[in-house]
Amino acid sequence: MGESRLTGPVRVVGVGLLGTSIALGLRARGVDVILSDASPTNVSIAIDYGAGRWAGDADEPQLIVVCVPPDVTADVIVRELSAYPRAVVTDVASVKKPVLDAVVAGGGDVTRYVGSHPLAGREKGGPMSGRADLFVGRPWVVAGHSGISYQTAAAVDDLILDLGATLVEMTAEEHDSSVALVSHVPQVISTLMARRLTDAPESAVGLAGGGLRDVTRIAASDPALWVQILGANAAPVASVLKDFRADLDDFIAALDEPAAPGSRRAIAEELSGGNAGVARIPGKHGQDKRYTQLVVMVDDRPGELARLLAEMGEEGVNLEDLRLEHSPGAQIGLAEIAVLPEVAEKLEAALAARGWRVAG
Amino acid sequence: MGESRLTGPVRVVGVGLLGTSIALGLRARGVDVILSDASPTNVSIAIDYGAGRWAGDADEPQLIVVCVPPDVTADVIVRELSAYPRAVVTDVASVKKPVLDAVVAGGGDVTRYVGSHPLAGREKGGPMSGRADLFVGRPWVVAGHSGISYQTAAAVDDLILDLGATLVEMTAEEHDSSVALVSHVPQVISTLMARRLTDAPESAVGLAGGGLRDVTRIAASDPALWVQILGANAAPVASVLKDFRADLDDFIAALDEPAAPGSRRAIAEELSGGNAGVARIPGKHGQDKRYTQLVVMVDDRPGELARLLAEMGEEGVNLEDLRLEHSPGAQIGLAEIAVLPEVAEKLEAALAARGWRVAG
Numbered sequence: 001m002g003e004s005r006l007t008g009p010v011r012v013v014g015v016g017l018l019g020t021s022i023a024l025g026l027r028a029r030g031v032d033v034i035l036s037d038a039s040p041t042n043v044s045i046a047i048d049y050g051a052g053r054w055a056g057d058a059d060e061p062q063l064i065v066v067c068v069p070p071d072v073t074a075d076v077i078v079r080e081l082s083a084y085p086r087a088v089v090t091d092v093a094s095v096k097k098p099v100l101d102a103v104v105a106g107g108g109d110v111t112r113y114v115g116s117h118p119l120a121g122r123e124k125g126g127p128m129s130g131r132a133d134l135f136v137g138r139p140w141v142v143a144g145h146s147g148i149s150y151q152t153a154a155a156v157d158d159l160i161l162d163l164g165a166t167l168v169e170m171t172a173e174e175h176d177s178s179v180a181l182v183s184h185v186p187q188v189i190s191t192l193m194a195r196r197l198t199d200a201p202e203s204a205v206g207l208a209g210g211g212l213r214d215v216t217r218i219a220a221s222d223p224a225l226w227v228q229i230l231g232a233n234a235a236p237v238a239s240v241l242k243d244f245r246a247d248l249d250d251f252i253a254a255l256d257e258p259a260a261p262g263s264r265r266a267i268a269e270e271l272s273g274g275n276a277g278v279a280r281i282p283g284k285h286g287q288d289k290r291y292t293q294l295v296v297m298v299d300d301r302p303g304e305l306a307r308l309l310a311e312m313g314e315e316g317v318n319l320e321d322l323r324l325e326h327s328p329g330a331q332i333g334l335a336e337i338a339v340l341p342e343v344a345e346k347l348e349a350a351l352a353a354r355g356w357r358v359a360g
Numbered sequence: 361m362g363e364s365r366l367t368g369p370v371r372v373v374g375v376g377l378l379g380t381s382i383a384l385g386l387r388a389r390g391v392d393v394i395l396s397d398a399s400p401t402n403v404s405i406a407i408d409y410g411a412g413r414w415a416g417d418a419d420e421p422q423l424i425v426v427c428v429p430p431d432v433t434a435d436v437i438v439r440e441l442s443a444y445p446r447a448v449v450t451d452v453a454s455v456k457k458p459v460l461d462a463v464v465a466g467g468g469d470v471t472r473y474v475g476s477h478p479l480a481g482r483e484k485g486g487p488m489s490g491r492a493d494l495f496v497g498r499p500w501v502v503a504g505h506s507g508i509s510y511q512t513a514a515a516v517d518d519l520i521l522d523l524g525a526t527l528v529e530m531t532a533e534e535h536d537s538s539v540a541l542v543s544h545v546p547q548v549i550s551t552l553m554a555r556r557l558t559d560a561p562e563s564a565v566g567l568a569g570g571g572l573r574d575v576t577r578i579a580a581s582d583p584a585l586w587v588q589i590l591g592a593n594a595a596p597v598a599s600v601l602k603d604f605r606a607d608l609d610d611f612i613a614a615l616d617e618p619a620a621p622g623s624r625r626a627i628a629e630e631l632s633g634g635n636a637g638v639a640r641i642p643g644k645h646g647q648d649k650r651y652t653q654l655v656v657m658v659d660d661r662p663g664e665l666a667r668l669l670a671e672m673g674e675e676g677v678n679l680e681d682l683r684l685e686h687s688p689g690a691q692i693g694l695a696e697i698a699v700l701p702e703v704a705e706k707l708e709a710a711l712a713a714r715g716w717r718v719a720g
Contacts, residue, residue: 119567139567170563178564181556186575189553191634192607193546196600198637203530204538207479207499208641211578215546218571219638223631227624234618240556241612245605247552252601258594264587271583274551277558278579281568305679306669313663322665324682 004029005158011061015046018092019067020130023051025163028132034059046127063155066091070228074102081108088155090116095232096143096172110147114156117141136164143172180236194219291320291338297357298335315350317343364389365518371421375406378452379427380490383411385523388492394419406487423515426451430588434462441468448515450476455592456503456532470507474516477501496524503532540596554579651680651698657717658695675710677703
């Protein structure tokens with residue numbers, strides 16, 4: 001149990017992936033968490049999972065976190081503001097301006113409401129997918145507005161910091177155009193790519209590799225949820241899609257005349273632009289910047305990997321993450337181990353001295 | 361060393377990722393492999409790596425595999441056909457019809473040439489990225505044509521089977537339209553998505569998550585290589601991109617009028633179509649169908665993972681792959697272990713009996 005900034009209790013409304021993860025993270029810091037959901041079954045599951053307790057008549061929540069689907073978020077916020085007149089209320093919906101507008105239109109007391117959005121998620125939904133550390137190191141936007149005081153909004157900052165997330169302040173409009181670019185448009189593009197496969201010959205689909213799988217992975221997302229998100233953020237998403245379409249038109253024009261002067265150069269410039277764009281994304285794919293990776297060659301004999309890990313323990317080094325790349329039939333596997341940066345160099349030397357082949 | 365169908369020697373021209381991997385795979389089966397490359401340094405590295413030997417004057421290769429960049433593939437094939445008048449020649453370029461046409465135009469003896477294309481690769485290039493098992497379980501297309509006899513082409517089939525790949529027969533045209541869909545268009549789409557990031561505000565890019573990273577991962581590919589591939593397969597790629605653009609136009613129209621009758625339904629249908637398309641892709645992302653996954657909870661104490669692996673060894677079970685999902689600060693990690701399907705059930709029971717918490 002760590003110390004918490006929040007004093008609690010915190011009321012979490014909606015115990016899906018995000019609500020349960022928030023609740024688990026707060027419970028890990030000893031905060032009293034009250035759970036509420038349209039489905040009592042989900043509340044029971046989340047309670048069994050250690051995420052909190054049932055609501056009681058005498059509850060006086062310090063903070064209420066609304067984690068329900070986007071199309072009912074504003075209504076639930078207005079209801080909670082009214083039911084708990086001393087609580088600060090936030091929500092985690094992925095679009096912020098329409099929610100704020102709807103809370104105002106619904107007569108909600110916005111001196112106690114500020115919207116927020118954690119940029120975190122997993123493919124699986126539901127309370128059983130919840131993880132106390134889902135938000136660690138992830139950005140969490142607070143979409144501030146002039147109607148709430150700095151002092152009141154501080155409870156939401158405390159929530160974010162208690163969960164180990166990185167606080168990002170933006171206006172609701174800035175948030176919505178940012179997520180259109182980095183989240184909503186990628187969803188549309190992935191979906192449209194996957195759609196091309198629906199009537200493709202089986203033999204063609206059978207040639208699919210990792211590139212296609214990566215590009216289309218999020219096309220498996222829940223349509224019901226995404227209709228709500230895209231509908232709520234339609235204009236910013238359409239704006240980015242139109243810029244995308246302009247580039248696509250240029251690309252098609254170059255491919256229609258591949259031998260024409262300038263066509264190859266136009267294609268090369270698009271590809272280089274893609275290189276430059278992807279280089280701006282923080283963090284490397286599949287890597288965690290908090291750790292340093294070492295690659296150790298491990299002979300394909302029973303017990304070799306166990307010996308490596310035991311010897312790391314003898315060196316007093318904790319393993320943060322491990323990925324074994326092992327080729328069937330190969331004589332050697334590669335153990336990619338992640339350790340804290342400050343111990344990496346010492347460990348590399350120690351393992352080398354013990355006879356392991358290590359690459360940094 | 362396994363038995364090989366090929367009798368060898370096999371001459372590999374071009375020791376990049378694919379050439380070196382082919383050579384390593386054949387060496388693992390005891391085949392005599394001759395290496396050639398425009399860069400003697402690369403040949404030296406590949407030889408140090410165990411991929412084969414220098415060419416000699418008396419070489420009489422049974423099969424020549426041309427693994428050079430697409431824009432010089434046809435020229436090298438013609439040269440090799442001429443230099444080794446008894447050898448069967450194939451290549452691994454990712455576009456097949458233009459190569460065949462150019463070999464014919466260049467006067468190559470197509471009674472001894474048949475093109476092929478292994479659908480395998482890694483992000484890293486060069487001989488040091490080579491892996492003997494790169495092709496295991498991956499599709500490898502043979503683009504047959506009427507000019508070569510079944511008996512002669514059998515050497516290419518033998519190569520594919522020796523390397524553990526899955527032989528797929530198609531015409532060159534079928535191949536080129538198939539890879540346009542499952543490989544070349546995803547590259548273009550990923551590139552165009554990444555390009556949108558080049559002039560985005562830093563604060564927006566800072567919100568990027570796993571979805572954007574997946575969609576744009578292959579946008580980091582080498583522009584020089586992809587200009588060649590896209591230029592060579594321009595018409596089939598443009599055809600798929602135009603279908604994509606038609607869907608994109610519909611999507612933008614729906615988002616421009618999100619409250620109009622039918623707009624939400626149109627968006628929902630696109631999203632559901634994406635679900636259906638991605639479901640057609642064989643294999644699950646990040647999973648290997650050859651193995652069964654077990655998830656074991658491991659307490660976050662030094663030596664616990666080592667104890668798990670040691671106890672697996674005591675049960676006589678070989679670990680095929682391992683992924684540790686470990687949350688910083690969490691009390692528990694999840695070890696995802698991959699084992700051969702036939703031992704999974706017994707191992708699950710044995711580990712449970714030893715007190716481990718295991719989920720299948």
